[in-house]
Amino acid sequence: MFLGNYLLGWLADAGKKAATAxxxxxxxxxxxxxVVAESQKRVSEYILPENLAPIVAQVLExxxxxxxxxxxxxxxxxxxxxxxxxxxxxxSRLRLWGKxxxxxxxxxxxxxxxxxxxxxxxxxxxxxxxxxxxxxxxIDRILAYSDGFSRLDAISHLMPQDSAIDMLMHExxxxxxxxxxxxxxxxxxxxxxxxxxxxxxxxxxxxxxxSNEIALGWQGVPGCEHYEIEYSSENGRRxxxxxxxxxxxxxxxxPGLAGAFRIRPWVSGEPGEWSxxxxxxxxxxxxxxxxxxxxxxxxxxxxxxxVVSNGHRLEARLVALAVVLGVITGLIxxxxxx
Amino acid sequence: MAHKALATxxxxxxxxxxxxxxxxxxxxxxxxxxxxxxxxxxxxxxxxMVFRSTKGGQVSPxxxxxxxxxxxxxxxxxxxxxxxxxxxxxxxxxxxxxRGTDTAKGFLEVEKLLKQELPHxxxxxxxxxxxMTDGEYTDDDPEPIVRRIMDMACADGRVLVENIFISxxxxxxxxxxxxxxxxxxxxxxxxxxxxEKLRALSSKLPESYQTIMRESGYSLEKDALMLLPGQSAxxxxxGFVMSGATPTA
Numbered sequence: 001m002f003l004g005n006y007l008l009g010w011l012a013d014a015g016k017k018a019a020t021a022x023x024x025x026x027x028x029x030x031x032x033x034x035v036v037a038e039s040q041k042r043v044s045e046y047i048l049p050e051n052l053a054p055i056v057a058q059v060l061e062x063x064x065x066x067x068x069x070x071x072x073x074x075x076x077x078x079x080x081x082x083x084x085x086x087x088x089x090x091x092s093r094l095r096l097w098g099k100x101x102x103x104x105x106x107x108x109x110x111x112x113x114x115x116x117x118x119x120x121x122x123x124x125x126x127x128x129x130x131x132x133x134x135x136x137x138x139i140d141r142i143l144a145y146s147d148g149f150s151r152l153d154a155i156s157h158l159m160p161q162d163s164a165i166d167m168l169m170h171e172x173x174x175x176x177x178x179x180x181x182x183x184x185x186x187x188x189x190x191x192x193x194x195x196x197x198x199x200x201x202x203x204x205x206x207x208x209x210x211s212n213e214i215a216l217g218w219q220g221v222p223g224c225e226h227y228e229i230e231y232s233s234e235n236g237r238r239x240x241x242x243x244x245x246x247x248x249x250x251x252x253x254x255p256g257l258a259g260a261f262r263i264r265p266w267v268s269g270e271p272g273e274w275s276x277x278x279x280x281x282x283x284x285x286x287x288x289x290x291x292x293x294x295x296x297x298x299x300x301x302x303x304x305x306x307v308v309s310n311g312h313r314l315e316a317r318l319v320a321l322a323v324v325l326g327v328i329t330g331l332i333x334x335x336x337x338x
Numbered sequence: 339m340a341h342k343a344l345a346t347x348x349x350x351x352x353x354x355x356x357x358x359x360x361x362x363x364x365x366x367x368x369x370x371x372x373x374x375x376x377x378x379x380x381x382x383x384x385x386x387m388v389f390r391s392t393k394g395g396q397v398s399p400x401x402x403x404x405x406x407x408x409x410x411x412x413x414x415x416x417x418x419x420x421x422x423x424x425x426x427x428x429x430x431x432x433x434x435x436x437r438g439t440d441t442a443k444g445f446l447e448v449e450k451l452l453k454q455e456l457p458h459x460x461x462x463x464x465x466x467x468x469x470m471t472d473g474e475y476t477d478d479d480p481e482p483i484v485r486r487i488m489d490m491a492c493a494d495g496r497v498l499v500e501n502i503f504i505s506x507x508x509x510x511x512x513x514x515x516x517x518x519x520x521x522x523x524x525x526x527x528x529x530x531x532x533x534e535k536l537r538a539l540s541s542k543l544p545e546s547y548q549t550i551m552r553e554s555g556y557s558l559e560k561d562a563l564m565l566l567p568g569q570s571a572x573x574x575x576x577g578f579v580m581s582g583a584t585p586t587a
Contacts, residue, residue, distance in 0.1 A: 048395070049395060052395065053429065054429060055384065055385055055426045056388060056392065056395070056397055056426050058385060059385060059388045060392070060395065062389065063389070063392070180393075233460075233461075256461065257493065
């Protein structure tokens with residue numbers, strides 16, 4: 001929260017003055033250094049709740065001594081000047097789209113999202129932080145999210161639609177390693193309309209067990225950009241993507257000895273219907289395999305209604321901090337790590 | 339089968355402590371009763387688990403803990419398996435010492451618990467049994483039971499067995515700095531026959547555990563076994579740190 005408030009102040013002040021990425025670096029670096037004394041004081045003065053178990057209180061005191069750390073993403077969209085200014089540190093995700101294609105790798109250095117880089121209440125910037133200034137005309141969509149939503153990482157080179165993001169967020173919360181999710185999306189031009197109808201499920205899905213691998217096949221869906229394969233068992237789910245209409249996985253990489261697979265197509269950045277489930281079990285060494293496709297199709301998953309309007313749109317889902325100051329829009333995505 | 343599953347609140351790691359509370363645990367090590375050192379180290383290990391499970395002020399149930407103490411009988415200290423947040427609320431148990439060392443009886447209780455737990459382990463990390471003792475068994479040989487336990491497995495791999503053997507005549511070498519020590523391997527010279535037996539009943543340190551141990555400042559080598567010579571309080575502590583070295587999300 002402290003860092004978030006500080007970055008908001010920066011957005012309204014320095015973000016306006018700095019014209020280049022280098023200017024942003026210099027200005028932000030001086031501000032980050034100057035704020036450490038205050039952040040240290042805040043942490044040291046924080047009063048722990050009285051009802052904590054002693055062992056928890058001891059742990060929190062240890063963490064207090066280490067300080068609090070956070071990744072961050074801060075940005076300023078200035079429609080008047082026609083530019084986008086960004087600063088980030090750590091492995092929270094920042095992704096850009098232009099003219100319908102993902103352009104993250106074009107404009108943002110790939111190795112600049114490092115787990116070891118962050119902001120610390122006790123040390124200031126750990127590692128280094130990164131900045132860039134881009135002409136607004138090349139960007140029409142920005143996604144910023146914390147690593148708790150890494151499920152979205154695999155959806156690349158597509159502009160995922162609202163339904164896709166909601167669906168993936170819902171699914172991410174079901175994963176065993178589910179973590180906090182901070183997510184923010186800014187769309188600056190017209191919003192792509194969702195397809196009137198979801199693409200139909202791949203037909204004739206088949207599951208085959210070879211001597212040492214599992215193979216799936218299905219009839220292709222017209223216009224499909226890629227297929228998503230889901231494995232589920234009572235212990236959780238895993239997902240893979242493929243652009244072809246078949247897929248294989250060695251038993252050694254199979255997370256569990258029994259479960260179910262299903263497949264869905266992605267068309268125009270939206271997920272289609274799931275295929276019926278293909279159940280399987282591997283029993284014992286040498287595999288006495290039983291295999292069957294369920295007779296009933298998987299039920300449609302329900303997701304919240306989408307609110308879509310024409311023109312400029314600023315939308316935030318779950319935990320995200322945003323400020324809208326006239327034509328200035330700032331976005332911050334900050335996740336407390338320790 | 340690579341012991342790579344992460345301890346998360348949905349896939350918690352099961353750690354079973356089996357602690358010898360025979361009369362000899364009152365003997366002194368570094369000027370303190372061995373049992374006091376063990377309880378301090380166990381407390382430090384549990385605190386480390388709470389540390390790894392805490393975000394803000396909330397403790398996530400990333401670990402599930404059972405503690406058995408054994409002498410002539412076996413005592414279930416936590417009354418079953420408890421999540422780390424429950425253990426944190428309960429506080430550290432207090433243990434006194436008794437008489438004999440019926441190690442087999444202790445491992446039988448562990449085996450019974452694992453039989454109950456394994457069908458429900460799912461994608462959680464393979465359970466770990468951390469056995470701490472300071473001397474040879476006085477009743478039946480525990481080896482057949484420990485071997486059965488080491489043959490138990492889940493999707494993440496075989497059940498891990500770690501032994502912390504408190505004795506000052508296990509290794510010929512002195513370990514001045516535990517952080518520099520490379521660990522016991524199958525080729526290490528051991529000067530104690532019971533240590534030889536415990537080595538055979540200790541799992542190989544998984545790579546994922548080795549990584550966490552390195553992050554904790556230790557230098558165990560790739561082929562190290564989960565056998566800790568408790569020649570000092572620092573080495574006993576190292577053994578308990580190892581017990582909680584399951585990788586977390």
